[in-house]
Amino acid sequence: MENLQEKFKKAARVVKTSRALIITSGAGMGIDSGLPDYRGEEGFWREYPLYRRLGINYFDAANPEHFSSDPHFGWGFYAHRIDLYRKTNPHEGFYILKRWIKEFDLNYFVVTSNVDGQFQKAGYPEEKIYEVHGSIHYLQCTLPCGDSIWYNDQEVEVDFETMLSLSIIHCPYCGAVARPNVLMFGDFSWIGDRSDKQEDRFREFLQQHQDDNIVVIEIGAGTSVPTIRNLTLRLARSYNARVIRINPREYEISPPHISLPCGGLDGLEKIDEEVNPE
Numbered sequence: 001m002e003n004l005q006e007k008f009k010k011a012a013r014v015v016k017t018s019r020a021l022i023i024t025s026g027a028g029m030g031i032d033s034g035l036p037d038y039r040g041e042e043g044f045w046r047e048y049p050l051y052r053r054l055g056i057n058y059f060d061a062a063n064p065e066h067f068s069s070d071p072h073f074g075w076g077f078y079a080h081r082i083d084l085y086r087k088t089n090p091h092e093g094f095y096i097l098k099r100w101i102k103e104f105d106l107n108y109f110v111v112t113s114n115v116d117g118q119f120q121k122a123g124y125p126e127e128k129i130y131e132v133h134g135s136i137h138y139l140q141c142t143l144p145c146g147d148s149i150w151y152n153d154q155e156v157e158v159d160f161e162t163m164l165s166l167s168i169i170h171c172p173y174c175g176a177v178a179r180p181n182v183l184m185f186g187d188f189s190w191i192g193d194r195s196d197k198q199e200d201r202f203r204e205f206l207q208q209h210q211d212d213n214i215v216v217i218e219i220g221a222g223t224s225v226p227t228i229r230n231l232t233l234r235l236a237r238s239y240n241a242r243v244i245r246i247n248p249r250e251y252e253i254s255p256p257h258i259s260l261p262c263g264g265l266d267g268l269e270k271i272d273e274e275v276n277p278e
Ligand SMILES: [Zn+2]
Pocket: 141, 142, 143, 144, 145, 146, 171, 172, 173, 174, 175, 176
């Protein structure tokens, strides 16, 4: 087996010799910024002791049903996360990738299943990002009464003891309860228009760069919600892209792709050391 150092060297070479970079990222990308890992009930319940007492796991909490049956409860979970994501600063890995883009003049696109808006916060332009499950920073009507999606600049306070929100945001068009424009579990009322437009831009990007050397850097995308991993493999197959998979647990991928068994920030930093050896 190839040693890890060799793999970082190889990954650095691939980054430097590519024309286009596609960053595909999942929940693992946020963890190094200090965002909670919702994987597994225990992890979730450590963050939300009340939900442990109520026996509610992540799948139950992230359910659109609460916004109609008990809006303060529905908003409690989401307003807490909105506040958390607003306060969180993206880790250095986001900026390492940006440096590579600049230094090696890479055409690039970001595809993420994260709804936290961290790439935008790190200064990536909106038109270079495809958020496959939407963004928690945008809202829509729960009904929905139309297909409007709007940016949320309001603050909603939450009583952490009860996980109930102190206020609720309403739809400005019909007055019904509003909700974040993220794809929840068992969600039939999510409005995908914003993500669809992002996807159109991503397709255009692929068309423009189909004959280029493409490197896909996949970071922290697990198999439990496989959207991102499936996309990575599709890019490898259909566009002959080289994949660098960074994942501390589910890191397997066969050559010529590069499997790096480490966390997002750690992996990016180690590649960066080889990109710019002193
Ligand atoms: Zn409405």
